[in-house]
Amino acid sequence: MSRISLRLRVNSDRYDALVEPHWTLLQVLRGPLGLTGTKENCLEAECGVCTVLLDGRAVNSCILLAALCEDRDILTVEGLGRPGKLHPLQQAFIDHGAAQCGYCTPGMLLTAKSYLDEHKGVVPDPDAVREAIAGTLCRCTGYQKIVEAIRAAAAALKEEP
């Protein structure tokens, strides 16, 4: 099977990659692009750890063909914050101990970001947060600390000018 040349925009950086037409966005991110912050697990869109944002919306990168993502805006955890200037969600996850093994954390952060971006200026109640992250599984925390962190981040973002 012949490879196709693909132009991707990830975290505002441009990448050119030669990919197989059947490769998923997850394969391309972790393989040729070397962006291994996005995690691989179920490969069936059940667990959500591979969540990235596509044009601002949370998607499961494990079942999305990379070739369909050309010229769209992709955000992975590498583009969320940087050392010394963490995103409020990242800071809140640290402050609340919302990461244990950490494997779901990149997907959880982006799932939460997509929700908070859609509901700017609102601090969601715990039930709303639980509904928002229903597609992303954590097997360590029991979710309580994650819910608290996301609400704290919403409050922090509300205060930002």
Next chain:
Amino acid sequence: MGFQLHRPDSVGAAIALARELGPEARYLAGGTDLIIQINRKRCAPGPLIALDRIAGLSGVAAGDGVIAIEAMTTLKTIERHPAFAGPLGALAEAARVVGGHQIRNVATIGGNIVNASPAADLVPVLLALDAEVELAGPAGARRLPLGHFLRGPGVTAREPGEVLLRVAFARSPAQTATAFIKAGRRRAMEISLVCIAAFLALDGEDRCLEARIALGAVGPTAWRATRAEELLRGGEASMAAFRAAGAAAAADCAPIDDVRASVEYRRRLVAALVPRALQHCRQRIAGGR
């Protein structure tokens, strides 16, 4: 694995490609089922014809008498659309319980229909709305009732090369309401054990002018419980009548035993949830008066 991927920019080009590539080719909408099946190697990865670049295949057109939903409209769009906030609210209720946000941002109503899962959540709502599907293919365009389009688990009346364009149904008049109830072990990321959609139209004296009940996951396709509907038509909209309709639907359904639930449990769910869905409709009509 490995396959060719095509991205035509018109329906005509898509159909021409399907003709040229032959029966191995598959149309690709959101891919939330097809890509998983390919990853599991359960379906041969023939050439894929992605429909994502075709302009006009996505969106909701709410006209005077008819509402049309284009095939590539995502479930998230349906969940949030103002056309589905009132009497047609069951569509948003059904869209909202499919997968998680990540799935609903990608999955399409066309895929939910064409995939023909007996447990597809939007399909019972569309059946209860008497929806029609519109297809285009090598032999031209045609419309047919959704109930005729669905033939069995994973089987539809779609001819080779035909692509689903849209699904359409009549706008609901006053004094009507819809409701959708899904039974599962958790609220998200769950395949329905049973899903139920109801459409109810009442006159000013609480009599049923029209009742339509559709059920998912309790038969080879989603289906209309016509005997239950007939019991209701012209009669009083009472809880006793709703229970009788539930009993009729439970007697007529044909569920399977599987890892998720037994036949007996599914029948009990139908008997309990059909009256509840009808009651939701009645309360919504009363609330809108």
